[in-house]
Amino acid sequence: MKVHQLPLPRAFWEQHEPSLTLDGGCKHLRPLAPKLASPDTVSSFDIKSFIRPESRPRKLGSPDGKKDSPQAQVETHPGGTRWNPTQEQIGILEMLYRDGMRTPNAQQIEQITSQLGKYGKIEGKNVFYWFQNHKARERQKQKRNSLGLTHSPRNSTPVTTISISLDTRGEVMERNEENSPYKRKCRSWSFESLEEESCRSSSPKEDEHRTLELFPLHPEGR
Amino acid sequence: MKVHQLPLPRAFWEQHEPSLTLDGGCKHLRPLAPKLASPDTVSSFDIKSFIRPESRPRKLGSPDGKKDSPQAQVETHPGGTRWNPTQEQIGILEMLYRDGMRTPNAQQIEQITSQLGKYGKIEGKNVFYWFQNHKARERQKQKRNSLGLTHSPRNSTPVTTISISLDTRGEVMERNEENSPYKRKCRSWSFESLEEESCRSSSPKEDEHRTLELFPLHPEGR
DNA sequence: GCAAATTAATGATTTATTCAAG
DNA sequence: CTTGAATAAATCATTAATTTGC
Numbered sequence: 429m430k431v432h433q434l435p436l437p438r439a440f441w442e443q444h445e446p447s448l449t450l451d452g453g454c455k456h457l458r459p460l461a462p463k464l465a466s467p468d469t470v471s472s473f474d475i476k477s478f479i480r481p482e483s484r485p486r487k488l489g490s491p492d493g494k495k496d497s498p499q500a501q502v503e504t505h506p507g508g509t510r511w512n513p514t515q516e517q518i519g520i521l522e523m524l525y526r527d528g529m530r531t532p533n534a535q536q537i538e539q540i541t542s543q544l545g546k547y548g549k550i551e552g553k554n555v556f557y558w559f560q561n562h563k564a565r566e567r568q569k570q571k572r573n574s575l576g577l578t579h580s581p582r583n584s585t586p587v588t589t590i591s592i593s594l595d596t597r598g599e600v601m602e603r604n605e606e607n608s609p610y611k612r613k614c615r616s617w618s619f620e621s622l623e624e625e626s627c628r629s630s631s632p633k634e635d636e637h638r639t640l641e642l643f644p645l646h647p648e649g650r
Numbered sequence: 651m652k653v654h655q656l657p658l659p660r661a662f663w664e665q666h667e668p669s670l671t672l673d674g675g676c677k678h679l680r681p682l683a684p685k686l687a688s689p690d691t692v693s694s695f696d697i698k699s700f701i702r703p704e705s706r707p708r709k710l711g712s713p714d715g716k717k718d719s720p721q722a723q724v725e726t727h728p729g730g731t732r733w734n735p736t737q738e739q740i741g742i743l744e745m746l747y748r749d750g751m752r753t754p755n756a757q758q759i760e761q762i763t764s765q766l767g768k769y770g771k772i773e774g775k776n777v778f779y780w781f782q783n784h785k786a787r788e789r790q791k792q793k794r795n796s797l798g799l800t801h802s803p804r805n806s807t808p809v810t811t812i813s814i815s816l817d818t819r820g821e822v823m824e825r826n827e828e829n830s831p832y833k834r835k836c837r838s839w840s841f842e843s844l845e846e847e848s849c850r851s852s853s854p855k856e857d858e859h860r861t862l863e864l865f866p867l868h869p870e871g872r
Numbered sequence: 873g874c875a876a877a878t879t880a881a882t883g884a885t886t887t888a889t890t891c892a893a894g
Numbered sequence: 895c896t897t898g899a900a901t902a903a904a905t906c907a908t909t910a911a912t913t914t915g916c
Contacts, residue, residue, distance in 0.1 A: 509893080509894095510892090510893060510894085510897090510898050510899065511898065512893095512894085512898090531885090531886075553899085554899090557897095557899060557900085558898080560886090560887085560899095561899085562897095563887090564887070564888070565896095565897080567888095731909085732882090732884070732907085732908065733883065733884090734883085734909070734910085735882095753900095775884085779882095780882095780883080782884095782901090783883065783884085786902070786903070787881090787882080789903095
């Protein structure tokens with residue numbers, strides 16, 4: 429069951445804390461870069477609205493007593509089931525992986541997501557995580573194999589791995605690992621606002637087309 | 651001179667060369683549990699469009715060619731530089747940190763971002779990263795201190811010291827660190843498409859309504 | 873005094889670990 | 895157990911201070 433995309437019941441941004449309004453005194457120490465610039469003006473910022481992180485320590489708290497209430501875990505459901513990939517989705521992802529894709533950037537993720545969306549509910553983060561996990565687990569599986577079975581191949585038997593070969597110019601990278609030069613792609617992403625009132629959408633233009641998928645997240649702990 | 655607050659002309663992260671076609675020869679084997687389901691359908695997926703990393707060689711190529719041209723860095727700024735926080739922004743962030751905020755979730759990040767946006771250009775990811783980095787670096791600083799100066803911990807000032815005390819119910823956590831039980835909050839985020847090139851910078855004044863800022867990212871590389 | 877070279881900070885990514893759902 | 899999700903640690907990369915040579 430994946431009931432993602434729930435309305436996001438943000439109902440507890442109401443509890444504003446008492447005072448505490450960022451006054452001065454916070455600009456000490458600037459190790460090497462006293463950038464200075466026009467100070468003040470900062471004071472108009474009220475923290476109240478921010479200090480409402482999550483409430484719900486969740487289990488796993490400090491072992492020294494302090495167990496949480498009997499209401500151990502009751503939530504998690506509101507929209508929080510995790511992605512359950514379909515066979516088609518997995519197939520595509522693996523194909524992409526075999527073709528050398530390792531860390532897709534935002535554009536790619538977005539495209540992949542929209543494609544995979546045809547086969548089942550999915551979000552960008554799922555795609556992102558899938559690649560992260562798959563990569564990491566392939567790697568450790570490989571390591572375990574090379575260590576456990578072949579008994580310390582000191583000369584680093586290249587386990588072959590991947591060995592992609594399509595012509596993705598300069599994009600494959602890390603086919604050998606073990607000490608890859610640590611290339612970097614670049615992934616772009618951004619947070620998105622999730623609540624309307626705070627920022628009136630004055631222009632009723634409504635989203636152009638790109639559907640920035642919202643991601644609810646149950647406010648409190650995970 | 652910090653010319654923050656520049657309009658951000660972001661007009662040159664135009665990806666070129668969409669070529670690169672990852673052709674066939676990649677659909678063998680079905681690694682894991684052919685859970686059946688209609689397989690074919692998958693083949694309608696064209697990878698081509700995904701394997702388009704990004705290009706944008708950028709400098710950084712070879713160390714010998716240090717400083718390639720007279721116009722060494724004329725290009726970096728337009729839209730692709732990294733966030734350069736203003737004093738006000740730092741002040742606010744540090745305040746929030748001292749108040750116990752460690753891993754803001756998407757909602758919080760969004761609000762913080764919009765607030766900090768008053769003092770200079772900023773994106774949600776900047777806020778996120780700031781907390782990540784700040785947290786990590788405070789931690790290591792602390793560790794280094796405790797290890798290096800194990801005697802007379804009554805140093806000048808505990809710097810960090812967090813010691814939050816407002817009543818953020820069950821939220822503070824990890825004020826001590828060193829071996830935290832690995833708490834988990836929950837952060838939500840999502841990718842967004844960044845297709846439309848040069849998101850119209852037509853209205854230079856248009857802030858107010860959230861403008862999901864796109865994030866170009868200089869491709870390739872790094 | 874300034875601009876190139878050096879260096880300290882720190883923003884941005886990637887990798888490694890860990891937790892928990894199914 | 896498998897693996898999606900999330901965080902922390904490690905690293906890379908860039909910027910701004912500081913230093914240095916003129």
